[in-house]
Amino acid sequence: MNNPNTTNECLLDIKFNGKRICLVTNYRTGSTFFIRETFKVNKIPPTENWEHFNSKRTFAQNFNLLQRSQSFIFKLMPDQIDHSLTGIKLIEDRCDELIYLYRRNFVSQASSWIAWNLTGDHDHHWGENRTYEVEPTQEIADKYTNQLLENYQSMKYIYNQYPGRVFCLEDFPNQYPYNRNYKWQSKVKIPSFNVQKEVFNI
Numbered sequence: 001m002n003n004p005n006t007t008n009e010c011l012l013d014i015k016f017n018g019k020r021i022c023l024v025t026n027y028r029t030g031s032t033f034f035i036r037e038t039f040k041v042n043k044i045p046p047t048e049n050w051e052h053f054n055s056k057r058t059f060a061q062n063f064n065l066l067q068r069s070q071s072f073i074f075k076l077m078p079d080q081i082d083h084s085l086t087g088i089k090l091i092e093d094r095c096d097e098l099i100y101l102y103r104r105n106f107v108s109q110a111s112s113w114i115a116w117n118l119t120g121d122h123d124h125h126w127g128e129n130r131t132y133e134v135e136p137t138q139e140i141a142d143k144y145t146n147q148l149l150e151n152y153q154s155m156k157y158i159y160n161q162y163p164g165r166v167f168c169l170e171d172f173p174n175q176y177p178y179n180r181n182y183k184w185q186s187k188v189k190i191p192s193f194n195v196q197k198e199v200f201n202i
Contacts (some may be wrong), residue, residue, distance in 0.1 A: 011037040012176045014167075017042055018096020019140055020066075021073040023156055025101040026151045028112040030169040031075045033073050034101055039073050047074040054080045059087055074103075077146065078154035085157075092162050100166045100200070102152075106193040110145045117180040118142055131181040141188035149193065156199045166200050 011034065021044060025031045032050065039046050049055055053062050054076035059081055066072065081087040092098055103109040118140070119132035159166075196202055 011172065012041055014038050014041065016042045016044065016073075016097055016099075019025040019071040020069075020094060020096045022091055022095045022098050023073065024078070024098055024155055024164075025075050026077055026103070026109070026148055027117065028109045028148075029101050029103045030172065031101055034167070035073060035075060042073075044071050044073050047072050049074075051075055051077065051080060054192065059084070063087075063090060063094070066091075078151045078158070082137055083150070088158055088161075089176075097160070098162050098164045100155065100164055101169070102155070102166070102195045102199065104196060105170065106148075106195055107190045110148055110190045111182075113148060114141050114144045114188070115180075116182075119180075119182070129142075129179045129181060131183060133185055134182045135185035136188055137186070138188050141190065145190055152193070152195060152199050159200060164184045166202065168196070175179045 014037075016038070021042075023031060023035060035046055035050055037118075038044075047065070047069075051058065052066070052072075052077060055062060076091065078088070083090075114136050115132065115134045118134050118136055
């Protein structure tokens with residue numbers, strides 16, 4: 001059973017440059033684990049909703065909350081601000097540092113994102129092992145796969161405009177995947193995609 005709550009702190013060597021941090025990332029990259037470990041080490045409080053712009057508030061309302069805070073870390077998936085170039089410029093101006101996080105194995109990432117959306121029970125992360133059946137159509141698989149690809153295309157633009165440190169899930173010395181097992185009841189095709197090369201050119 002994976003449970004980071006019962007382990008010693010990880011990612012101790014990641015020190016932020018400043019007190020206002022935006023983690024630019026995608027879904028299913030280990031971003032929750034990254035934030036929970038790095039904010040403790042750096043003593044920077046995460047925003048109330050770690051996906052700060054994923055709320056019913058408008059962009060302006062969410063941004064005003066950032067302006068009133070002198071210390072924060074949050075994660076941003078580009079589609080949460082509708083891939084807005086103006087929005088990312090405002091966020092970059094407000095933050096001391098933009099940090100990037102991706103997942104090298106895109107097929108595994110897309111499979112996990114498809115399964116996560118189809119199975120629900122999103123409050124269950126770590127703890128007891130739970131098994132879910134997943135039966136997507138190719139249309140549904142394409143929908144969630146394309147969502148990831150579109151986010152990565154926006155991340156490429158953001159990174160080119162505002163270069164920063166890049167981290168990869170597979171490079172973490174310790175990994176704690178959610179205690180969620182999936183039984184796939186149908187087969188779908190997921191395209192290969194070299195995130196490291198296509199997005200960050202590394």
